[in-house]
Amino acid sequence: MSGLAVVTAVATTACGGPEKPEANPELAPRGTTVTTAKVTRQSLTNKVSLTGKVAMNPVFGLTTPVNGEIRYLEFEPPKGTPTKSTKVAEVYSGKRVASTISVPAKATFAGRLVEDRASVTSGMPVVSARHAGYGIVAEIEGDQAYKMSGALSSVEAQITNGPGPFPCSVLGTIAAMPAGSIPEPEPKPGEDPKTPPSGTKPGPGQGTKPGAGGTTPSEPTGLRLVCTAPGDVKMINGSAATIEVVTDRSTNALVLPVEAVAGTSGRGKVDVVGAGGARRTVEVELGLTDGKVVEIKSGLTGDETVAVPGPNLPGGKASGSSPGSR
Numbered sequence: 001m002s003g004l005a006v007v008t009a010v011a012t013t014a015c016g017g018p019e020k021p022e023a024n025p026e027l028a029p030r031g032t033t034v035t036t037a038k039v040t041r042q043s044l045t046n047k048v049s050l051t052g053k054v055a056m057n058p059v060f061g062l063t064t065p066v067n068g069e070i071r072y073l074e075f076e077p078p079k080g081t082p083t084k085s086t087k088v089a090e091v092y093s094g095k096r097v098a099s100t101i102s103v104p105a106k107a108t109f110a111g112r113l114v115e116d117r118a119s120v121t122s123g124m125p126v127v128s129a130r131h132a133g134y135g136i137v138a139e140i141e142g143d144q145a146y147k148m149s150g151a152l153s154s155v156e157a158q159i160t161n162g163p164g165p166f167p168c169s170v171l172g173t174i175a176a177m178p179a180g181s182i183p184e185p186e187p188k189p190g191e192d193p194k195t196p197p198s199g200t201k202p203g204p205g206q207g208t209k210p211g212a213g214g215t216t217p218s219e220p221t222g223l224r225l226v227c228t229a230p231g232d233v234k235m236i237n238g239s240a241a242t243i244e245v246v247t248d249r250s251t252n253a254l255v256l257p258v259e260a261v262a263g264t265s266g267r268g269k270v271d272v273v274g275a276g277g278a279r280r281t282v283e284v285e286l287g288l289t290d291g292k293v294v295e296i297k298s299g300l301t302g303d304e305t306v307a308v309p310g311p312n313l314p315g316g317k318a319s320g321s322s323p324g325s326r
Helices: 002-016 142-148
Strands: 035-038 040-056 059-063 068-072 086-093 096-103 107-112 125-131 134-139 155-159 224-228 240-257 267-273 279-289 293-298 305-308
Touching (some): 068 096, 086 107, 096 107, 096 125, 224 240, 240 279
Antiparallel strands (some): 035 305, 040 134, 040 240, 059 125, 068 086, 086 096, 107 125, 134 224, 155 240, 240 293, 267 279, 267 305, 279 293
């Protein structure tokens, strides 16, 4: 009986074979292409979103477009809202006038930002001006300034629970400004220079006095954007608003899902899938991204199919959802 039992057990094992562990259908070996994506074309824009408010008579800064020596000019203060620009300074390069600086129409001079005859460099704020009427003012973080510095031609605003979106015309520069100063007018012949002109009132702190016509010098500001809405947009002082600045734009760009690209902004890699599923890693130049797709500026022709996810970079660490992070 015992011999029969042994034979039976051997026979049973031979028929059934050794048991194999079940594979997890949710996992695939490393390197397996889970899915693929085709290179496509679309337009992309990069935007910076700012939070602001509607303000009355906002102050903005004017910059010098050239290097040189600034010389402020004397001018007659306007009566009422100016309907044309007012020339307030000249920038000299050597012995010639290299540029003039004018306060635009619908704005008044609010202060000198540097000393007369000071050396100035291109892009430096040298004059403050005060817009007559409503504007939208948004504070800017330091890391946003360089993204926006050359991209102020395409700006839109939306009043919270109000009008918009609408184009918003930028006034002056986004650069921070020191306190403005307005010199007292030169005394007329026979006039006592110690006697203040009639109609002037003491100015606010900072030791500055009102200038011609009792104009109050501008206060210092941080980085900020000031823009104005079209005339038919109803504005309410103090209302919250959102401003969007398009910092870059690419039309009909080659794009891929961000998950298909490994690398950082500028340079990256993708795995091109060929016949039979074979992978070939290709270096690409990266451009704009909207967080979902990333522009491929060079390295692909537009006919390729690529693996998703993209290749693993040796020694790389995941860094969130930024394009090509692996």
